[in-house]
Amino acid sequence: MDESKACNLDYFPENILIDVLSYLSIRELVRAGRVCKRWKRLVKDQRLWRLVDMTAWKGVTSRILWLLLRQYLGCGLRCLRLRGLLLSARGGTFLSESWLKALSTKCPRLSKLYLLHADLRGLPSCLLLPPSLQVLELRACELPHGFFNQTLPSLPASSQEKAEAASSAGVPKQQKGRSLGSPSGILIERLILNNVPSFTDQHLLSLTSWERLIRLELRDTFRVTANGLRSCAAKDGFCGVEGLSRLKFLEIGITGRQGYQLQMASLGLGAGWLGLEELSLGGKEVGPGLLCASRLKDLKRLCLWACTLSEMQIVRSCRMLRGLRHLEFLEVTFQSRQCPPVVEGEGDGEEDQDSEDAAGGNSSNDENRTPEMNDPIPSLRRSLAVLLPSCTLIFTNCSVHINVD
Numbered sequence: 337m338d339e340s341k342a343c344n345l346d347y348f349p350e351n352i353l354i355d356v357l358s359y360l361s362i363r364e365l366v367r368a369g370r371v372c373k374r375w376k377r378l379v380k381d382q383r384l385w386r387l388v389d390m391t392a393w394k395g396v397t398s399r400i401l402w403l404l405l406r407q408y409l410g411c412g413l414r415c416l417r418l419r420g421l422l423l424s425a426r427g428g429t430f431l432s433e434s435w436l437k438a439l440s441t442k443c444p445r446l447s448k449l450y451l452l453h454a455d456l457r458g459l460p461s462c463l464l465l466p467p468s469l470q471v472l473e474l475r476a477c478e479l480p481h482g483f484f485n486q487t488l489p490s491l492p493a494s495s496q497e498k499a500e501a502a503s504s505a506g507v508p509k510q511q512k513g514r515s516l517g518s519p520s521g522i523l524i525e526r527l528i529l530n531n532v533p534s535f536t537d538q539h540l541l542s543l544t545s546w547e548r549l550i551r552l553e554l555r556d557t558f559r560v561t562a563n564g565l566r567s568c569a570a571k572d573g574f575c576g577v578e579g580l581s582r583l584k585f586l587e588i589g590i591t592g593r594q595g596y597q598l599q600m601a602s603l604g605l606g607a608g609w610l611g612l613e614e615l616s617l618g619g620k621e622v623g624p625g626l627l628c629a630s631r632l633k634d635l636k637r638l639c640l641w642a643c644t645l646s647e648m649q650i651v652r653s654c655r656m657l658r659g660l661r662h663l664e665f666l667e668v669t670f671q672s673r674q675c676p677p678v679v680e681g682e683g684d685g686e687e688d689q690d691s692e693d694a695a696g697g698n699s700s701n702d703e704n705r706t707p708e709m710n711d712p713i714p715s716l717r718r719s720l721a722v723l724l725p726s727c728t729l730i731f732t733n734c735s736v737h738i739n740v741d
Contacts, residue, residue, distance in 0.1 A: 382412025537564030565604020
C-alpha cells in the first residue's frame with residue numbers, strides 16, 4: 337500500500353508521458369512545461385508539435401506566436417491552425433513578414449496552414465507564406481488586392497535601384513531576369529476559401545499562374561461571378577491549354593446570407609473546363625450549375641450537397657455525362673409531384689434487382705439496409721441506372737418534398 341502511494345509520474349517512461357501530454361491543448365501544454373525541468377524537456381519534443389491547433393485559444397497575439405516559434409515549434413511541424421481577430425484593437429500585426437520568414441526557416445516541413453478570422457491586408461503577397469505549403473485554407477479572412485499574385489509589389493525607385501544593385505552582384509546573367517514570382521514560387525496544390533467576402537474575380541484570375549494548383553474549393557465567396565469563372569476555365573488557346581489547366585477538383589457553394597442576390601457563378605461551368613475530373617456543387621446555385629456541368633466532358637465524380645433538386649433536373653443534366661463514375665447526393669431535398677413515391681413494377685423483383693445492381697446498390701433485403709442506404713426516390717435510381725450503368729450512386733441524409741399540385 338505504501339509503494340502505491342509513493343508511485344508518481346516520474347516512474348513512467350518518457351514515451352508514455354509524451355502520449356499523455358499529446359491529449360493536452362497548446363495552452364495547457366505550455367503550462368505543463370513549467371512544472372519541472374523534465375517536463376519542460378518533454379514538452380519540447382517535436383512529436384507533440386506536428387499538428388498545432390490554436391483556433392480554440394482566443395486572444396493570441398504576435399508576442400505569443402514569437403514565443404511558440406522560438407521555444408517549441410521546429411522541424412516536426414506539419415500542420416498549423418491559427419485564429420486571429422478581425423478589426424482588432426491590439427497593437428502590432430498578427431502575422432508579420434518577419435515572423436513568417438522565421439517560420440519558413442525553422443519549420444521547413446510545414447505543409448498545411450489554416451487561418452481563421454485573420455486580417456491579411458498587411459501582407460502584400462502570399463509569396464511571404466512558407467514555400468513548403470501544399471494546402472492553404474482561409475476562413476472568414478480579409479485579403480488585400482493582388483494577394484495571390486506571383487510577383488511582389490514594386491518597390492520605390494530609390495529602394496528598387498539599391499535592391500537591383502545588391503542582387504546583381506554575384507548573380508549570373510541568366511538569372512538576372514528572374515523575379516521572385518517564378519512559376520516555382522508557389523507550390524500550393526489545394527486552396528480552400530470559406531466565407532471570404534473579399535475574394536473577387538481578380539483574385540481568381542491570379543490563380544491561373546499557379547502551376548501546382550489541383551484542388552480549388554470556393555464556399556460563400558459572394559463576389560465571384562460567372563464571367564470570372566469563364567475567364568479562368570481551362571480551354572484550348574494559342575499556346576496550348578490556358579487558364580487553370582492543372583485543376584482536377586472544383587467546389588462551388590453558397591449557403592449563407594438569406595436574401596442575398598445570387599451572382600450565379602456556377603454558370604461559368606458552361607465554358608467546358610478541360611481536364612476537370614471532380615465537381616462539388618452546393619447551396620442555392622446547384623440548379624444552374626448542374627445544367628452547365630453537362631458540358632464537362634472529363635468529369636468523373638460529381639457531388640451535390642445541401643440543395644433542392646427535381647428528378648427532371650438531375651436526369652436531364654446527367655444524360656450528357658457518360659463518363660461519370662461516382663454520383664453523390666448529400667443532404668439533398670428532392671422535389672416530387674407524386675404522392676409517396678411508388679416503384680413501378682413492384683411485383684417484378686428481378687427487374688428491380690438488376691436496376692439496383694447496375695446503379696451500385698448494395699442489397700435488396702430491406703431488413704439488412706440502414707435508413708441512409710434506402711433510396712429517397714427509387715425512380716431516380718432506376719433512371720440513372722439506365723443512363724449511367726457504370727456509375728456508383730450514394731444517398732446520404734436525403735429527403736423528398738412532395739408537392740400536391
